[in-house]
Amino acid sequence: MDMNFTADSSLAPSRWRKVAYGGMQPGYDDNHTDETFLEDMVMNANVVKRNMLKVMQDSVSISQYLCIVFLVVLVWIYTLRSTLNENSLLLLDISLLGSGFIILVLTEEMLSLKRLWNYILNVSFFTTGLFVLAPIYQTLTRSISSDSIWAVTISLLLLHLFLHDYSGSTIRPSGALKNPNLTSCISLNASIVASVFIASRLPSRVHVFATMLFSLQIFLFAPLVTYCIKKYSFRLHLLFSLGLMAVTLTFVYSLHCLLFVLLVGILIFVNVVCPYWLIRIQEYKFEINGPWDEAKLCFDITD
Structure with missing residues (x-):
């Protein structure tokens, strides 16, 4: 009797343990779970609760850049209508370039004289190249109709x-850890091609040079300047964005009332409707984490 009891106890399975890479445990199936399987289940562990005001503040960067692009299109329209002549455009280019350098000097903490000098050299080479290529840009799309040009440009x-x-810029400021991604480079190239198409409809070489310089200053350097302002002071970023929206709405209203209504609707949609939708859909987010997730090994390093 005692010998039978000892044999039965030796054949009894050992206690099941939950291990990541332990292989088959004797006496248990590979998919075995015990009564503690669901004790580690966690619901919505990684769901971030968002604040409506914070989301609206973050969406200001999108509205800011929308207004910048609208201002570029307004300058294109006024130039094609001969409302802005080449001298006014060159004066605008110089003003934007000077103000941009001043903002960079005041907001970038790690901007050294060497880096500032590199900025100046790059802008000089960039401007010289544009002036040399202006005659080519002027005759590039002469055989294409204006309707096709505007359709492709839009x-x-x-x-x-x-x-x-919208979280940074294609040209990275000093100290940036991440390089520009592929989508931002495609976005920049699309804006440059659109600028070339518009510049090719202008009457003179100086017009083409001034318009291309203005467009590329905005698409290349404006995101860097606004990024530095936001990094320096978020309150200053909000004030600058609100002022830019007011200026853009004023000029758009003077151009066409329907465009004004359209821009107001876009700004309301971006700054109010989209944040509200994001907050509401968070209520329906349902995430379950538990032992069935991919195992993550933790190693305790002790002295």
Whole structure:
């Protein structure tokens, strides 16, 4: 009797343990679970609770850049209508370039004299190249109708807005850890091609040079300047954005009332409706984490 009891106890399965890579445990199936299987289940562990005001503040960067692109289109329209002549455009280019450098000097903490000098050299080479290529840009699309030019330009601008990096800039400031991603580079190239198409409809070489310089200053350097302002002071970023929206709405209203209504609707949609939708859909987010997730090994390093 005692010998039978000892044999039965030796054949009894050992206690089941939950291990990541332990292989088959004798006496248990590979998919065995015990009564403690669901004790580690966690619901909505990684769901972030968002604040409506904070989301609206974050969406200001999108509205800011939308207004910047609208201002570029307004300058294009006024130039094609001969409301802005080449001298006014050159004065605008110089003003934007000077104010941009001043903002960079005041807001970038790690901006050294060497880096500032590199900025100046790059802008000089960039400006010289534009002036040399201006005659080519002027005759590039002479055989294409203006309707086709505007259709392609609007499509490229929509692609630019859709792929633009609203959290940073294609040109990285000093100390940036991440390089520009592929989508932001595609967005930049789309805006450059759109600028070339518009510049090719202008009457003179100086017009083409001034318009291309203005467009590329905005699409290349404006995101860097606004990023530095936001990094320096978020309150200053909000004030600058609100002022830019007011200026853009004023000029758009003077151009066409329907465009004004459209822009107001877009700004309300971006700054109010989209944040409200994001907050509401968070209520329906349902996430379950438990032992069935991929195992993550933790190693305790002790002395």
